[in-house]
Amino acid sequence: MKKYLLPSIKLTALLIVLLAGIYPLFIAAVAKMAPGKGDGVTVMHHGKVVGFANVGQKFTEDKYFWGRPSAVDYNATGSGGSNKGPSNPDYLKIVEERIDTFLVHNPAIKREDIPAELVTASGSGLDPHLSPAGAYAQVARVAKTRGIPAAQVQQLVAANTKVPLFGLFGPATVNVLQLNMALDDLK
Template sequence: MKTHFFSAVIMTLTTFVLLVVIYPLLVWGAALVAPAQGRGETISANGRVVGFAKVGQKFTHDAYFWSRPSAVEYNAAGSGGSNKGPSNPEYLAQVQARIDTFLVHNPAVKKANIPAELVTASGSGLDPHLSPQAAYIQVPRIANIRHLSETQVKDLVQTHTESPWLGLFGPDKVNILALNIALDQLK
């Protein structure tokens, strides 16, 4: 019995040190070498933090690029999709309402040309990016409202388009928060 007791105590202490001391120190050390030292990449404007680079925000004013819809209203504490399938009548009605709203605010756009990401939520509900195509389709509306040339706004989108990692992994994308901040600074 003594041998089992001491073995159990040694195993418990070893596991405790490994999981409560060493593992957290390893995770903390990895965070220190990560971008922004594990605190998240923030985006600043006018000297103050206005958002995080990896978390989407809601933009629906016509003078801004609209973001991708969110099933969780951009709540980072409760990320997730709607879990409604593409044949769910409630989901289809929601997507149709988004299409109708987009067409009202972008009358020059045809329904067939609307990128799906502008009317469907991402899996996490927090996607901060759009494809360049989804940004470019909004250019006429924004240029008209802000009294800018479409070329100026298109150049801004092109400047803020991020290429795939190593040129291979993932699609081109545009961070909508960073793009809208740059749009405000464009005068």
């Protein structure tokens, strides 16, 4: 027993030092070199902090583009999905309610043309992005509410669309907060 106990204690002590001491310090040092210095990247608009770059926000007014629904009501301290599968009756009821709400506010869109991302929550519940299709589906509502031409709003969506890295890696995305800030800056 002595033959195995001493090496086990040494290995445990070594792993504690490495994994509970050196590794976290290394990760903290790397984070301090990242944008935001490891505290997240805040978004400023007209001298005020309006949010974080990678955390979705709740927009419910018709004059704004709506982001993806959140199972945690956009609470970053409780990030997570609903854990309900696509055949769960409660989940299906929530999705149907979201579809009905979307159709009431966007009568120009047909039910089958609603992008799934506008009625289903992401895994984190904090997704700040939409696909371009999710943004374009809301153009008519936003343009009508703001009294501006739909073509101008479409141009704004196009200008705020981030293309995949090298045109290959990942989908095209639109950051909803940045798009809404650009809308507010229109005169």
